[in-house]
Amino acid sequence: MDTLLLSRIQFGANISFHILFPTITIALGWVLLFFKLRFNATGETKWMDAYRFWVKVFALSFAMGVVSGITMSFQFGTNWPGFMETVGNIAGPLLAYEVLTAFFLEAVFLGIMLFGFSRVPGWLHTLATFLVAFGTTMSAFWILVLNSWMHTPVGFEMIDGVAHATDWVAILFNPSMPYRLVHMLLASGLTVAFLIAGFSAFRMLLGDKGRDVRAALKTALIMGASLIPLQILAGDMHGLNTLEYQPQKVAAMEGNWETGTNVPLLLFAIPDEDARENRMEIAIPNGASLILTHKADGEVPGLNDFVTEDGEVLHPPVAPVFFAFRIMVGTGMAMLLLSWAGVYFMARRRDAGAVPKPLLVVLVPMAFSGWVATLAGWYTTEIGRQPWLVQGVLSTKDAVADVPAPFVGMTLVTYLAIYAALLAAYIFVLFFLATKASRGETVHPSAPQSGEAVARQIPAE
Amino acid sequence: MGLFGDPAYWLPLTFAALMGVSILIYVVLDGFDLGVGVLFPFADGAEKDRMVASIGPFWDANETWLVLAVGLLLVAFPAAHGTILTALYLPVAVMLIGLILRGVAFEFRVKAPTPHKRAWNGAFFVGSLMTSLAQGYMLGLYIMGLEQTWATWAFGALTAVFLTVGYSFIGATWLILKTEGALQIKAVRWARGGIWGLVLGLGAISLASPLVSERIWAKWFSVPEIFALAPLPLMSAGLVVLLWLALRRLPTRDDSWAWFPFVASVVLFMLAFFGLAYSFYPYVVPEKLTLYEAASAPESLFIILIGTCVVLPMIGGYTVLAYTVFRGKARDLRYD
Numbered sequence: 001m002d003t004l005l006l007s008r009i010q011f012g013a014n015i016s017f018h019i020l021f022p023t024i025t026i027a028l029g030w031v032l033l034f035f036k037l038r039f040n041a042t043g044e045t046k047w048m049d050a051y052r053f054w055v056k057v058f059a060l061s062f063a064m065g066v067v068s069g070i071t072m073s074f075q076f077g078t079n080w081p082g083f084m085e086t087v088g089n090i091a092g093p094l095l096a097y098e099v100l101t102a103f104f105l106e107a108v109f110l111g112i113m114l115f116g117f118s119r120v121p122g123w124l125h126t127l128a129t130f131l132v133a134f135g136t137t138m139s140a141f142w143i144l145v146l147n148s149w150m151h152t153p154v155g156f157e158m159i160d161g162v163a164h165a166t167d168w169v170a171i172l173f174n175p176s177m178p179y180r181l182v183h184m185l186l187a188s189g190l191t192v193a194f195l196i197a198g199f200s201a202f203r204m205l206l207g208d209k210g211r212d213v214r215a216a217l218k219t220a221l222i223m224g225a226s227l228i229p230l231q232i233l234a235g236d237m238h239g240l241n242t243l244e245y246q247p248q249k250v251a252a253m254e255g256n257w258e259t260g261t262n263v264p265l266l267l268f269a270i271p272d273e274d275a276r277e278n279r280m281e282i283a284i285p286n287g288a289s290l291i292l293t294h295k296a297d298g299e300v301p302g303l304n305d306f307v308t309e310d311g312e313v314l315h316p317p318v319a320p321v322f323f324a325f326r327i328m329v330g331t332g333m334a335m336l337l338l339s340w341a342g343v344y345f346m347a348r349r350r351d352a353g354a355v356p357k358p359l360l361v362v363l364v365p366m367a368f369s370g371w372v373a374t375l376a377g378w379y380t381t382e383i384g385r386q387p388w389l390v391q392g393v394l395s396t397k398d399a400v401a402d403v404p405a406p407f408v409g410m411t412l413v414t415y416l417a418i419y420a421a422l423l424a425a426y427i428f429v430l431f432f433l434a435t436k437a438s439r440g441e442t443v444h445p446s447a448p449q450s451g452e453a454v455a456r457q458i459p460a461e
Numbered sequence: 462m463g464l465f466g467d468p469a470y471w472l473p474l475t476f477a478a479l480m481g482v483s484i485l486i487y488v489v490l491d492g493f494d495l496g497v498g499v500l501f502p503f504a505d506g507a508e509k510d511r512m513v514a515s516i517g518p519f520w521d522a523n524e525t526w527l528v529l530a531v532g533l534l535l536v537a538f539p540a541a542h543g544t545i546l547t548a549l550y551l552p553v554a555v556m557l558i559g560l561i562l563r564g565v566a567f568e569f570r571v572k573a574p575t576p577h578k579r580a581w582n583g584a585f586f587v588g589s590l591m592t593s594l595a596q597g598y599m600l601g602l603y604i605m606g607l608e609q610t611w612a613t614w615a616f617g618a619l620t621a622v623f624l625t626v627g628y629s630f631i632g633a634t635w636l637i638l639k640t641e642g643a644l645q646i647k648a649v650r651w652a653r654g655g656i657w658g659l660v661l662g663l664g665a666i667s668l669a670s671p672l673v674s675e676r677i678w679a680k681w682f683s684v685p686e687i688f689a690l691a692p693l694p695l696m697s698a699g700l701v702v703l704l705w706l707a708l709r710r711l712p713t714r715d716d717s718w719a720w721f722p723f724v725a726s727v728v729l730f731m732l733a734f735f736g737l738a739y740s741f742y743p744y745v746v747p748e749k750l751t752l753y754e755a756a757s758a759p760e761s762l763f764i765i766l767i768g769t770c771v772v773l774p775m776i777g778g779y780t781v782l783a784y785t786v787f788r789g790k791a792r793d794l795r796y797d
Binding site for chain 2: 052055056059060062063064066067068069070071073074076077078081082084085088089090092093095096097099100101103104105107108109110111112114115116117118119120162164165168401402403407411414415418422425428429432433
């Protein structure tokens with residue numbers, strides 16, 4: 001394999017691994033703040049117990065996000081020097097503002113949030129929780145501004161092949177930014193809702209009757225049930241925005257080869273890029289036209305419009321975008337069904353413990369459904385941007401570093417091995433912590449202990 | 462022409478200074494917590510917990526300075542960023558893998574089942590060691606002008622070892638400050654054992670950089686510069702002597718002067734850093750690319766500078782808050 005492909009796999013693997021953890025920390029920070037504020041308001045210990053369990057998950061996820069994020073900040077230089085050399089004048093300030101306004105804020109106050117509960121006044125601990133949540137969200141804002149700008153670049157002029165900013169307001173609020181930011185923040189909320197619901201269900205299945213588990217399950221299911229309709233709406237609006245600015249991506253998502261009216265919605269198909277047609281289509285007539293134009297005879301762009309006369313393909317690879325999009329939508333539908341079912345059962349008996357056992361069982365694997373949907377969504381939009389790195393400005397192959405392919409291959413294999421091991425360890429530890437908590441093994445013994453017991457005690461747990 | 466003269470002159474210079482300050486703060490702050498990781502095999506189980514407790518609330522923010530430094534390099538000197546990082550492709554990868562291992566081991570070692578703790582302790586040590594060695598190697602190669610020959614690799618290997626010992630030294634002085642009892646006595650012993658690395662490291666870098674480049678030689682060994690610069694090596698030597706004397710007497714009965722080795726090492730790191738900065742100015746890629754040639758467009762730098770001037774004091778403020786909250790001897794890290 002050549003350096004370009006290996007570098008793409010490497011960055012793709014890295015950013016896929018990375019996004020798993022910010023997706024959790026962005027919304028989990030706010031959920032923790034909610035638990036803390038409920039505790040402050042009611043004085044009920046269940047809220048603080050829920051806080052203590054989930055803050056461990058937060059700390060672990062945060063560390064995973066930090067280390068994989070540092071890796072990415074270096075890979076811009078080691079693998080993609082052409083990116084910064086061409087659009088550095090725009091990407092640079094955005095990344096710098098992310099470090100300055102978000103990274104330091106979250107990193108510093110995380111220490112106080114995690115370990116400062118008994119060292120600082122209650123208000124400062126709550127404030128630290130707020131600032132960490134705020135910091136993660138700021139981080140999402142800056143990075144989505146940059147990412148959106150790469151899809152819909154505006155507010156710049158090219159001088160000698162280098163982009164120079166002319167209008168920072170236009171860059172910040174570029175056409176796809178509001179849609180992408182909202183879509184991602186909601187995705188984070190849903191990921192956390194189902195993560196909490198899944199592990200609360202897991203603990204209840206193990207026989208944990210703790211009030212904190214029920215409170216967490218109830219919070220999570222209500223959160224999921226109220227966010228998913230918003231997400232479907234936001235996703236639809238984002239799709240219309242993409243239709244306007246990146247029609248070739250929408251054509252790939254719909255698997256539509258020829259521009260035309262009354263385009264069906266493909267529930268399933270196998271796009272064949274060599275033959276430039278689909279096999280095994282299962283379709284709803286007029287569906288795609290209805291969704292994208294809200295008219296049965298609306299015009300939907302086709303992929304064949306994005307092939308030049310001499311055969312150069314300027315649309316993304318079709319099959320990955322087509323399937324990733326369907327996986328995302330399918331996962332979203334499962335979220336809708338399950339969260340509404342959960343809320344229905346809780347509302348009927350006015351009791352968070354009334355969720356029937358089969359639903360609890362299904363909720364456990366759904367704990368990571370947010371990851372599946374988020375990754376599938378990002379693959380849709382990022383693979384859908386190819387062959388461009390910055391739409392219409394810089395192609396991916398022009399940005400890659402001139403590093404020997406064996407170097408890239410060697411580091412790629414190492415990264416993949418480490419990521420696989422860490423992901424396994426992360427999931428294992430989450431289940432371990434939940435199992436331990438369900439046995440009531442609180443790690444905060446209140447009774448005085450012998451010296452030896454104190455020495456053996458595992459801290460920061 | 463702007464308010465303070467030509468921005469094409471002072472903007473790159475300002476950003477070089479900002480980047481330098483970030484690197485210096487990073488080397489000092491992450492230096493001590495990497496050093497604590499490197500010292501891990503010499504401690505027993507409970508001591509390991511206490512050592513991690515002394516850096517637990519800080520390490521994350523410490524590493525953020527590295528992100529800021531590489532971010533400023535990326536933002537302000539994009540051409541240099543590409544050249545430096547592609548030339549250092551493999552050591553950067555080693556460092557990143559090291560940072561990943563130690564960063565997650567912090568969390569996993571206390572959350573995984575107890576039988577796994579040993580393995581995560583191992584990951585914490587190996588990660589810290591990989592990071593320190595890689596950074597030392599990169600420093601050596603940078604001093605050698607990023608040339609790839611047997612001689613530069615050998616020099617890189619040498620600086621890798623010295624920087625790692627230097628980090629473990631500052632780590633030990635941090636532990637003298639933050640711990641008490643048997644662990645503190647151990648830390649004093651570690652510091653005594655590590656001081657040679659600091660001396661040899663400073664010596665090797667001071668000797669090598671003027672020998673590699675005639676330009677650097679001329680900057681140091683000409684009149685009157687040599688007199689103006691003389692305090693730098695003299696102060697360093699004086700500090701080493703004071704450190705050596707202090708380490709013979711520590712720990713004192715009432716724990717006075719426990720702060721001294723750490724503060725003295727910080728000053729030493731700063732002196733060494735200013736020496737290097739003086740040698741390499743105005744180059745950002747040694748002997749190839751000056752910071753003026755590598756700088757990005759002034760309008761973009763201006764945007765960042767405004768933000769930096771507003772935000773950097775705030776970062777300083779809450780960093781001080783964190784160090785104040787967790788001042789004093791390290792206690793067990795608890796979430797409640």
